[in-house]
Amino acid sequence: MIKTPKQIGYGAIASLATLLYLSPIPKLVFAQATFKEVVQSQEVLPLPGKLDNIPVFNSNSPEGVKADGILLSTFPSTNKKVSSAHLNYPLEGHFDLFAHHFSYYPKDSQTLYLGIIVNNPGKKPVTIDVLAAASYLLPEAPYVTLLSYLENNDGKTYSGPGDRAVSDVLRGVRQAGFPQKLVIAPGKSKMLLNSPIPVRDLVKAVNGRSTLMQLNSSGKVYVASLAMFAKQQSDPAPTLAQWEQLLTTSSLSSPRDKTPTPPEQTSGQLIYGRVAGISQGSQWQALLTDNPQAKNLTIPAPGKAISYAVNTLKGGRLGTGQVQTAKMLARYPDTAYESHGNYGVLYNLSIPLLNSTQKAQTVTLTLATPLKEDKLSQKGARFRQPSLDFPFFRGTVRLRYSDDNGKPQTRYVHLWHRVGQVLDPMLSVKMSPSSRRMVQLELIYPPDSTPPQILTIGTLE
Template identity: 60%
Template sequence: MLQRKQIPSYILSILAIGLTGGLYFGCAKQDTNSPVTAQTPPPPSYQEIVQPAEVRPLPGQLDTVPMFNSNSPEWVKTPGILLSTFPGNGKKVPSAHLNFPFQGRFDVFVHHQTHTPKDLQTFYLGVILHNPTSTPVTVNVLQAASYLTQDAPYIKLPTYVENPNNTVYAGPGDRAGTDVLQGKRQANFPDKIVIPPNSSRMLMNLPTPVRNLEKPINGRSAIIRLQSSGKVYAASLTMFAPKDAAGKDRAPTLEEWQNLLDTSGLAMPRDKAPSPPEQKGGQLIYGRVAGVASGSLWKAQITDSAGSKDLTLPQPEKPISYPISTLRGGQLGTGQNQTAKMLVRYPDTAYEAHGNYAVEYNLTLPLYNPTNQQKTVTLTLETPLKEDRLSKAGLRFRKPSQDFPFFRGTVRLSYKDEAGKPVTRYVHLWHKTGQVLEPLLTLTMPANSRNNLRVDLIYPPDSTPPQVLTLKTLK
């Protein structure tokens, strides 16, 4: 396991750009009356590199599995409701409830942080499920993982590290996503929950402590896949740890969570409101997500065309790229917005689930070498400079790259090696925006051969879109 040294989250919040920085927070307006503004700006201190590539829209589409997406407010200071899909009737603050029932397959994604809470108290994060029907409902927990920032700190890592046992990670969402990708269910989650008629049960009831940390900052991420036999409502909530008879922290009870749900409003402080979809020009603010998004899986067979069964190797020096997690303002010339749409949301939160956090991409590339010569092909998952329309004849990168990591997560690769033996690898990626990367995978393909390459990833909550999957044939 790699040596770890925690970087405080508050520093990362200051450094962060993209979704959590330059596109999320406002920029200071320049004073045009100041004589300082008359100075000539310095030339760029980097070399821009344009990678000629045919950028194609990613085939396939999101499924319709709803995702309970609780990510606003990101920084929690007060107890309250984070996200409730319960009906508002009978509740003290009806506007805090979105009235959206789940049934069958649905996912839960939760990510919240706290910084120096009052008296350094421990916040608990709870997810409650309610059966409003007159018959018992069984909720099967298919996969589930939750981690604290202190258990998966945001650290700098090498660009590529083999990660078969999920011992390499840089953030709680990164670590939780790899667990779920590998089909795991943590021991503190049951395999199923049986909810009696007109009753509630806790899916999650976990602490986010800050006391005794070097900096009183911590957070928790969770990704959970569920299958319900009947209608259920869900809510994520936060409260300070109650005290036991000895004055020590204890986990809140179901009744305490239920009382908070019935009587509280939304947790504070609220995040910055997003730019409306109809906005033309000006600063684009995505906001944070709190609601139910439509889609948890993007499955695609990437071929030459809709009627083809093969993906023919590109001509040398003419790579092809397929964007991952495109969004408004970052479609890389494809005109494709892959972002999950919101089925319900709070008015001051994101209009779309930008970034597709916790969404799985399941991509198959049926590679075909139609020539009479052996060919070497490379595959790279990389982050070009973000553009909606391409300003140059290809994707833009730079040396040196920008400082902040834009992708930190694990990718599963499945293919046949040169001996024809099936191979499955988990590789952790940590790279920056605009970084020129060595290939993630290099394959040698004999003349007139095929190799069914699969690329699977759960889009890491600690990353910033969009990325591209680039296929290149070497000379």
């Protein structure tokens, strides 16, 4: 079992991984003394399955907000002062909402407010069911250094606001302050979120808010995320009328993030860009078997392993040729062409293990972050000892399986992994001869992480 020691140190307030986003690893990170490269020689396979078609309201640009304005609007441009700020993309039925923004203003400046407004354009009332929702500030979930594995059944272990928010939603939590239902009259609007991102009195003048919601709307709605700074520190949160006026009269918040590299460009620097739009896919469901027609995954021979790529993207396909990144159904021209990182996406992986041998075997599962490569330069995923000294995965996974006594188990395990780190398994099960064991791994990809990862199934010698 994984032990649960206390936190072992504190990281920087601002996340370098967040600031670098998904860029190639900077040269300064390699400025270490000596290291040993470790190549895990097993094959890295594409992940079976695919993203579903659930739309995601995906607000992540500009990440650092410095002025009032529109962050993302799916409203029509009719009667709007700046038509280009509105994507005219109504949402209906099940959809997710992800918003991740920071304020970097000096500590004596005004509080930034993040508002998410929902409008019913129809002639009948619309009900939005808030199935799960969580929103956290950086001081509520600071970036801290943790052990590689910590049991997290109580949900009290996290490193970063995105890590904490997706951990709550993975458990189906609807955080206090979010309504169970939101009923919107015909032609009217309501606020789904109206929350501050204060920086005053903080040790470092940086704060951020990560929000994830799973929603279901009985009819078509328009949604917008908006940014507004308080004029005075004593000012209350903006009113619905003030948000509506900003939506009608404002342009996109600026300055903007870096313009992404066009998909057709094949040379030069790869800039992914930040996401602002509607992405397609809130869940990737996969059944890991020997082949598409098989019902089981035969465990590897003793001492061998098999790996599956998780959250691959352009420039980081790990030799699989597979891009798992969600497509954009609507976006602004200066924002990401795809939802690079799949932040907030649920990976639901079912692994029907089969021990076809006549001996008991110990099978292990490991989720790790190899060095990022598009095509593998060696015959396997590359790691190093010591690892690069920065965390590339901070989040909670849910494991469901029957233990060695046949008792069903559900465990939440927090992972805090550096890039290139060689890890012990997060799960080991002992399988009897000619036996089967179903293992299910679920995670919502945390905004405080950087892809890609690999899931490795191995058999001990």
